[in-house]
Amino acid sequence: MRRVNRPILPALVIGLAFIQxxxxxxxxxWVPDEDHKVTITSDATFIRTSRGEYxxxxxxxxQSQFEQxxxxxxxxxxxxxxxxxxxxxxxxxxxxxxxSFGNQSQEKVPVFKVARAxxxxxxxxDIPTLK
Amino acid sequence: MKxxxxxxxxxxxxxxxxxxxxxxxxxxxxxxxxxxxxxxxxPTEIAISSSKVPGYWAQEAESEQEFxxxxxxxxxxxxxxxxxxxxxxxxxxxxxxDETGVYMQENLYQTHVLVVWKMxxxxxxxxxxxLFREDADHAPRQ
Numbered sequence: 638m639r640r641v642n643r644p645i646l647p648a649l650v651i652g653l654a655f656i657q658x659x660x661x662x663x664x665x666x667w668v669p670d671e672d673h674k675v676t677i678t679s680d681a682t683f684i685r686t687s688r689g690e691y692x693x694x695x696x697x698x699x700q701s702q703f704e705q706x707x708x709x710x711x712x713x714x715x716x717x718x719x720x721x722x723x724x725x726x727x728x729x730x731x732x733x734x735x736x737s738f739g740n741q742s743q744e745k746v747p748v749f750k751v752a753r754a755x756x757x758x759x760x761x762x763d764i765p766t767l768k
Numbered sequence: 769m770k771x772x773x774x775x776x777x778x779x780x781x782x783x784x785x786x787x788x789x790x791x792x793x794x795x796x797x798x799x800x801x802x803x804x805x806x807x808x809x810x811p812t813e814i815a816i817s818s819s820k821v822p823g824y825w826a827q828e829a830e831s832e833q834e835f836x837x838x839x840x841x842x843x844x845x846x847x848x849x850x851x852x853x854x855x856x857x858x859x860x861x862x863x864x865x866d867e868t869g870v871y872m873q874e875n876l877y878q879t880h881v882l883v884v885w886k887m888x889x890x891x892x893x894x895x896x897x898x899l900f901r902e903d904a905d906h907a908p909r910q
Contacts, residue, residue, distance in 0.1 A: 712871055713815035713862035727873075754871040 668728045673749075674757055675699040675708065676722050681715035686732045686748055695719075696736055696746065708749040709734045722757040725749070802851045803882075804829040804890060811842040814861040814881075815874070821861065821881070826850070836861070839884035851890045856882035 679696035686692060694711040710725060717723065732748040805826035813822045814836055823838045829849070836859075837852055844850065859881045862874045 712864075713818060713873065714813065714820075714864040714871060716864045716866075716871070717869075750873075751871065752873045752876060756869040 670726050670728055670752055672724060672726050673699045673701070673708070674722070675710065675725055677710075677717055677719055680719050681717075684709070684734050686734050687745070688732045690732070692748070694748075694751075697723075697725075697749075707736075707744075707746045709736070709746045710749045710751050710754075712751050712754065717754075723754050724757045725751050726753040727751040802853050802886075802888075805835065805837065805850050805852055807837075807844055807846055807848045807850060808834075809866060810846045811844070812864075812866060814863050816859055816861045816881070817874075823884070825865075826852075834879060836879050836881045837884050837887075838881055839887060841884070841887060844887075844889070849890050851888040852882060852884050852886065854883045854885040856880050 675697040676699070677695045677697050681693060681695060683691060683693055692711045693713065693715045694709055695715065695717065697708050697710050699706055699708060708729070710727070727750050729747050730750050733745040734748060735743045736746050737743045805828055807824045807826050809825035811822065811824060813820050815821065821836075821838055822840055822842070823836055824844060826835050826837050827833070828835060835856065857880065858878060860875045860878055861881070862872065863877050863879070864871045
């Protein structure tokens with residue numbers, strides 16, 4: 638009996654650990670950070686997300702695959718201003734906020750957790766002089 | 769058994785020394801000696817564990833080490849030379865740097881946060897050294 642148990646026991650423990658880790662629903666899958674060039678289109682807002690978290694952030698517009706999209710970018714220190722253009726690094730989390738756009742009905746906007754943000758200052762074009 | 773007794777005393781000493789060594793962190797961080805700092809920002813804030821922490825960015829005059837001075841006092845301005853007292857330790861706060869406009873989330877930026885107990889202006893033109901205590905409820909006198 639002991640001889641049979643010895644090889645099975647470690648495998649059983651490892652298997653159980655994996656099953657338990659898989660059942661922990663709060664573990665989010667690792668997603669690599671992505672960069673986006675955004676324009677802030679709202680003032681700093683303190684808002685409740687669909688998952689019930691209260692966050693500070695801004696509604697922002699960005700382009701992806703030639704389409705205009707929206708995100709709610711979450712920052713712990715919201716010191717930017719409406720109209721600022723930024724390059725943000727971070728990731729979309731499995732959460733959204735409800736926001737209204739003008740007269741239209743409310744829409745679900747995905748939440749983007751910002752890891753790093755810096756001003757998007759376009760460098761001057763290097764135009765060669767005419768000879 | 770006798771052999772064990774002979775080894776017991778050195779073992780205890782080695783264990784004690786190891787424990788002292790394992791305490792980590794500089795002993796200096798627990799001291800509250802006065803340090804001369806130059807404020808590199810006006811009143812600002814950082815976030816530690818989603819809590820806003822008010823204060824100033826500063827650079828120690830001797831070592832040029834950067835610190836965040838945690839204080840509610842908001843009467844100093846950028847470039848002021850101050851003497852501060854208080855304990856400090858390393859932290860990974862979320863920061864927004866006014867001078868560059870860069871924001872960084874927690875765990876991306878390490879700095880030393882000094883909890884201000886006492887803050888004295890030490891500018892050359894102000895030799896009196898006006899004293900600001902963090903426990904004062906009212907705005908500090910200048």
